[in-house]
Amino acid sequence: FIPVDRKVALFNPVLPILAEEQVIMEAINENPIVIICGETGSGKTTQVPQFLYEAGYSSSAGAIGITEPRRVAAVSMSQRVAKEMNLSKRVVSYQIRYEGNVTDETQIKFMTDGVLLKEIQKDFLLSKYKVVIIDEAHERSMYTDILIGLLSRIVPLREKKGLPLKLIIMSATLRVEDFTDNNKLFSVTPPVIQVDARQFPVTVHFNKKTPLDDYSGECFRKVCKIHRMLPSGGILVFLTGQAEVHSLCRRLRKAFPFQKNNTAGDDDKGESVEEMRKFKKSRKQKKVMALPKIDLDNYSVVPVDEGDEDRDAETDDDMAGSDIDLDLGDGDSEEDEKSDSSLPLYVLPLYSLLAPEKQAKVFRPPPPGTRLCVVATNVAETSLTIPGIKYVVDCGKVKKRFYDKITGVSSFRITWISQASANQRAGRAGRTEPGHCYRLYSSAVFMDFEKFSAPEITKRPVEDLILQMKALNIEKVINFPFPTPPPTEALAAAEELLIALGALKEPPMTGRLKQQLAAKLSCPISPLGRIMATFPVAPRYAKMLALSRQHDCLPYTITIVSAMTVRELFEELDRPAVSEEETAELKGKKARFLQIQRIWAGQGSMQKLGDLMVMLGAVGACEYAGCTRKFCEENGLRYKAMLEIRRLRGQLTTAVNSVCTDAGLYVDPKMKPPTEAQATYLRQIVLAGLGDHVARRVQAEELLDDKWKNAYKTALLDDPVFIHPSSVLFKQLPEFVVYQEIVETTKLYMKGVSAVEPE
Numbered sequence: 012f013i014p015v016d017r018k019v020a021l022f023n024p025v026l027p028i029l030a031e032e033q034v035i036m037e038a039i040n041e042n043p044i045v046i047i048c049g050e051t052g053s054g055k056t057t058q059v060p061q062f063l064y065e066a067g068y069s070s071s072a073g074a075i076g077i078t079e080p081r082r083v084a085a086v087s088m089s090q091r092v093a094k095e096m097n098l099s100k101r102v103v104s105y106q107i108r109y110e111g112n113v114t115d116e117t118q119i120k121f122m123t124d125g126v127l128l129k130e131i132q133k134d135f136l137l138s139k140y141k142v143v144i145i146d147e148a149h150e151r152s153m154y155t156d157i158l159i160g161l162l163s164r165i166v167p168l169r170e171k172k173g174l175p176l177k178l179i180i181m182s183a184t185l186r187v188e189d190f191t192d193n194n195k196l197f198s199v200t201p202p203v204i205q206v207d208a209r210q211f212p213v214t215v216h217f218n219k220k221t222p223l224d225d226y227s228g229e230c231f232r233k234v235c236k237i238h239r240m241l242p243s244g245g246i247l248v249f250l251t252g253q254a255e256v257h258s259l260c261r262r263l264r265k266a267f268p269f270q271k272n273n274t275a276g277d278d279d280k281g282e283s284v285e286e287m288r289k290f291k292k293s294r295k296q297k298k299v300m301a302l303p304k305i306d307l308d309n310y311s312v313v314p315v316d317e318g319d320e321d322r323d324a325e326t327d328d329d330m331a332g333s334d335i336d337l338d339l340g341d342g343d344s345e346e347d348e349k350s351d352s353s354l355p356l357y358v359l360p361l362y363s364l365l366a367p368e369k370q371a372k373v374f375r376p377p378p379p380g381t382r383l384c385v386v387a388t389n390v391a392e393t394s395l396t397i398p399g400i401k402y403v404v405d406c407g408k409v410k411k412r413f414y415d416k417i418t419g420v421s422s423f424r425i426t427w428i429s430q431a432s433a434n435q436r437a438g439r440a441g442r443t444e445p446g447h448c449y450r451l452y453s454s455a456v457f458m459d460f461e462k463f464s465a466p467e468i469t470k471r472p473v474e475d476l477i478l479q480m481k482a483l484n485i486e487k488v489i490n491f492p493f494p495t496p497p498p499t500e501a502l503a504a505a506e507e508l509l510i511a512l513g514a515l516k517e518p519p520m521t522g523r524l525k526q527q528l529a530a531k532l533s534c535p536i537s538p539l540g541r542i543m544a545t546f547p548v549a550p551r552y553a554k555m556l557a558l559s560r561q562h563d564c565l566p567y568t569i570t571i572v573s574a575m576t577v578r579e580l581f582e583e584l585d586r587p588a589v590s591e592e593e594t595a596e597l598k599g600k601k602a603r604f605l606q607i608q609r610i611w612a613g614q615g616s617m618q619k620l621g622d623l624m625v626m627l628g629a630v631g632a633c634e635y636a637g638c639t640r641k642f643c644e645e646n647g648l649r650y651k652a653m654l655e656i657r658r659l660r661g662q663l664t665t666a667v668n669s670v671c672t673d674a675g676l677y678v679d680p681k682m683k684p685p686t687e688a689q690a691t692y693l694r695q696i697v698l699a700g701l702g703d704h705v706a707r708r709v710q711a712e713e714l715l716d717d718k719w720k721n722a723y724k725t726a727l728l729d730d731p732v733f734i735h736p737s738s739v740l741f742k743q744l745p746e747f748v749v750y751q752e753i754v755e756t757t758k759l760y761m762k763g764v765s766a767v768e769p770e
């Protein structure tokens with residue numbers, strides 16, 4: 012076997028963007044709007060804010076704002092930039108939905124795109140910013156698209172006021188035509204700066220056969236082969252979800268055990284930041300004093316420019332003449348499965364719900380004598396660049412949420428990625444030296460991938476977006492300069508829902524004329540709508556909050572809404588088990604946690620609140636116990652979710668207090684359960700927000716087909732929907748229920764169910 016040395020690219024001073032500082036800053040000085048395109052890892056996110064800071068764009072008169080579609084990126088990038096600049100977190104800060112560390116001194120602010128949208132509502136001209144950077148624009152997240160549309164109007168307005176605002180759009184791929192060839196958006200086409208990618212060649216190896224469904228097993232076999240047969244260099248595996256990531260991590264750790272008696276890998280990368288600072292200083296001096304030039308870019312291996320190279324080419328000069336078969340083949344061999352402790356593999360998971368301190372591990376060098384192997388979801392595709400990766404294993408799939416255009420029913424589905432994504436993933440292997448990408452699918456399958464994935468705004472319900480836009484007094488949503496407009500039927504569905512919730516003023520006439528007017532999408536916002544728009548939650552939940560002043564229901568509604576908007580409150584127990592012991596353990600846990608949930612569900616009217624009462628009980632009990640990790644583990648709750656609920660409760664409480672100034676609400680860690688009467692009011696409040704989400708149980712005499720057994724009929728769907736076995740209402744099956752959403756897994760299941768029954 013080939014010995015694995017410790018080889019980590021601690022710090023790579025050839026961040027391509029550093030060579031472009033002057034070009035970028037000149038373009039920004041001379042144009043109000045600039046687009047910067049550069050391959051992932053070229054240094055856009057970490058360096059451009061620093062260029063602007065050094066050029067004096069963050070004087071006391073205004074700050075530099077950077078938006079990220081992902082929370083992970085906003086937090087980790089603000090920390091990285093603060094460190095590189097040797098500035099405190101009070102100066103380089105972040106703000107995400109639930110939290111932030113922004114102060115009066117903040118000059119560089121990283122935030123999620125949703126946060127900036129809320130700020131536009133308070134101050135349309137964004138007067139506290141001198142520069143706004145929209146990062147990761149290629150991801151085409153819904154809020155990013157809207158921000159670009161809004162900023163296309165804000166920039167000229169600021170110009171007129173004599174307080175110019177600079178807008179910088181940064182993107183990883185080359186598809187910027189939606190921004191540049193769009194007169195409605197930018198009447199003057201902004202300049203596009205292409206950052207030389209300095210990507211090393213990546214040899215792409217396709218599988219001859221595409222595995223039917225066991226791509227996880229195929230990943231395992233491929234990693235084993237790479238680790239046994241190929242020279243040192245980190246491995247990055249792309250899978251689709253958290254459960255898959257954990258299961259592969261366990262299998263790999265078992266196959267190549269690594270004893271943790273060595274903390275060398277755990278120390279911080281401080282020195283690399285120090286080097287970065289020194290390097291930058293020397294770069295500055297070089298520029299100022301025009302010293303004789305040492306070519307800092309001159310390395311023994313000259314990077315290949317992106318674009319010149321055929322990335323799919325099978326040749327790799329660096330490896331030519333080597334007798335190692337890098338193509339590995341797709342078959343599997345028995346010995347791969349055997350445990351081998353002579354080859355430690357340092358296996359780390361990476362996904363967006365992972366705790367930040369665990370996420371940070373991937374940036375540190377692995378312990379000496381080990382090889383780094385990161386098993387990641389899509390987060391590693393463009394948002395985060397992991398150092399030292401030489402081999403990429405790409406399963407070719409991604410887990411995505413799909414929404415039915417009419418009914419809004421959502422489901423998570425695993426689908427093929429786009430060609431652009433596949434190329435992004437491959438590119439992760441060529442950051443520090445020539446690399447290899449193993450695609451676990453054939454080249455024929457790849458040719459069938461769509462070129463790019465569609466913008467999010469064309470794929471999901473847009474009612475929250477439309478409410479925010481109406482609150483900005485954009486009445487004719489249809490005329491808005493969307494980079495890519497959502498389908499008209501989605502806009503119409505949103506307008507109708509908002510009218511039904513009372514958030515928009517209903518057209519005064521009836522019948523066809525009314526429909527026509529609604530169809531024109533020009534209903535103005537109502538006073539209720541304005542209140543709803545101030546709550547940082549979707550319109551249905553905002554309506555519930557708006558109603559809850561009555562009978563002291565606000566603290567409960569705030570808690571229910573917080574719990575409903577946080578993803579995955581309960582520990583995931585439906586994961587595939589790796590051993591029989593684990594199967595038994597999961598079964599035991601399931602039974603125990605269901606028992607606990609029955610207790611939280613209470614009695615009488617409380618019990619009729621169903622899943623929502625369980626949420627309320629879970630939060631109440633967890634807070635009472637001090638919201639500890641231990642309590643969560645013992646009671647089947649996800650600790651991170653509970654912390655998020657706590658933050659959201661705090662934030663919603665503040666939001667409600669600012670609307671109802673005399674409410675005097677606070678987050679009570681010892682919240683009592685609601686009274687019987689309050690539980691009944693709460694059911695009415697929930698129904699007011701989810702009025703179109705009512706389902707009726709199909710009665711025995713109506714049973715035409717066995718598939719309707721124990722099923723419910725909704726107004727929106729022809730197919731039967733069900734109460735999930737894990738719901739406390741599963742045993743009761745009330746005649747009428749209201750549900751939060753329908754999610755399709757093996758069947759159509761209602762989530763967040765409560766009973767609508769006469770007392």
Ligand code: ADP
Pocket residue numbers: 023026049050051052053054055056057058087091280374393394396397398
């Ligand atoms: P881009 O935005 O163009 O994708 P970034 O600015 O995010 O590029 O990254 C530039 C470089 O900085 C990458 O090589 C990456 O590995 C490194 N980097 C970014 N964040 C960290 C971090 N937290 N720790 C160590 N290195 C980091």
Ligand code: MG
Pocket residue numbers: 052055056057146147393394
């Ligand atoms: Mg970036």
